[in-house]
Amino acid sequence: MKNRILKIMLGVTPIFCITAFFNLSAVEQSVAQNNAGAPQSRVAVIDIKYILENHVAFKQAMEGLKSQFDKAGEALKTERIRINELEMKLRELKQGTQDFNQLDEEVNRAKADWSINANKQKKEIRKKESQILWKVYYEVKTETKRYCEQNRIDLVISFNGDPIDPAQPQQVVRGVSKPIVYHQPGIDITPSILASLNNQNTQAAGPVGGRLGVPPQR
Numbered sequence: 001m002k003n004r005i006l007k008i009m010l011g012v013t014p015i016f017c018i019t020a021f022f023n024l025s026a027v028e029q030s031v032a033q034n035n036a037g038a039p040q041s042r043v044a045v046i047d048i049k050y051i052l053e054n055h056v057a058f059k060q061a062m063e064g065l066k067s068q069f070d071k072a073g074e075a076l077k078t079e080r081i082r083i084n085e086l087e088m089k090l091r092e093l094k095q096g097t098q099d100f101n102q103l104d105e106e107v108n109r110a111k112a113d114w115s116i117n118a119n120k121q122k123k124e125i126r127k128k129e130s131q132i133l134w135k136v137y138y139e140v141k142t143e144t145k146r147y148c149e150q151n152r153i154d155l156v157i158s159f160n161g162d163p164i165d166p167a168q169p170q171q172v173v174r175g176v177s178k179p180i181v182y183h184q185p186g187i188d189i190t191p192s193i194l195a196s197l198n199n200q201n202t203q204a205a206g207p208v209g210g211r212l213g214v215p216p217q218r
Contacts, residue, residue, distance in 0.1 A: 042154040047161045057201040058136040
C-alpha cells in the first residue's frame with residue numbers, strides 16, 4: 001500500500017503540482033493581507049472607562065464643567081453665609097415684634113431662593129455632564145464602528161481592565177463579577193480607538209503641542 005501511494009504521488013504530472021503550488025501561495029497571500037494590522041479574532045474588547053479617563057477632549061470638558069460648578073458653589077456658599085448671619089440677628093430679636101417678623105420673612109424667603117438656586121445649579125451641571133459624556137461615547141461608538149468595518153471585526157465587548165487589589169474586598173468582588181475572565185491581549189482595541197480619538201480632537205483644535213494623540217501605556 002505504501003509503495004502504491006508513493007507511485008501515485010510520484011506520478012502526479014508537473015502541471016498539477018505547479019498549479020497546486022500557485023493556488024496555495026495565492027491563498028496564503030490573501031490570508032496574510034486580510035490579517036495584516038488587524039486582530040486575528042473576529043471578536044475584540046474595549047475598555048470604555050480607560051478611554052474616558054485618557055480622552056483629552058473629555059477631560060478638558062469635564063475640567064471646564066468643574067470650574068463652572070466651583071464658581072456656582074462659591075456663590076451659593078456666600079449666600080448661605082449671609083443667611084446664617086441673618087438667622088443670628090433674628091435670634092437676638094424678640095418674637096412677635098415688627099422687626100422680628102420682617103427679618104423672619106426675609107430669612108425664609110432667602111432660604112427658599114437658595115434651595116431653588118441650588119437645585120437649579122445641580123440639575124444644570126448634571127445635564128451638561130450627561131451631554132459631554134454622551135458626545136464622547138457617541139464618538140467612541142462611531143470610531144469603533146469604523147475600525148471594526150475596516151478590520152472585519154464582528155463583535156466588540158466592553159470590559160474593565162483595571163487591576164484588582166486582593167487586599168481590597170470591593171475590588172475583589174468587582175473582579176469576580178467581571179463577565180470576561182480572560183482575553184488575548186491582541187484583541188484589545190482600546191489603544192487604537194483612544195489614539196484615533198485624541199488625534200482627531202487634536203487636529204480639530206489645531207496645533208497645541210505635546211503628545212495629545214499618544215495614548216498612555218496600558
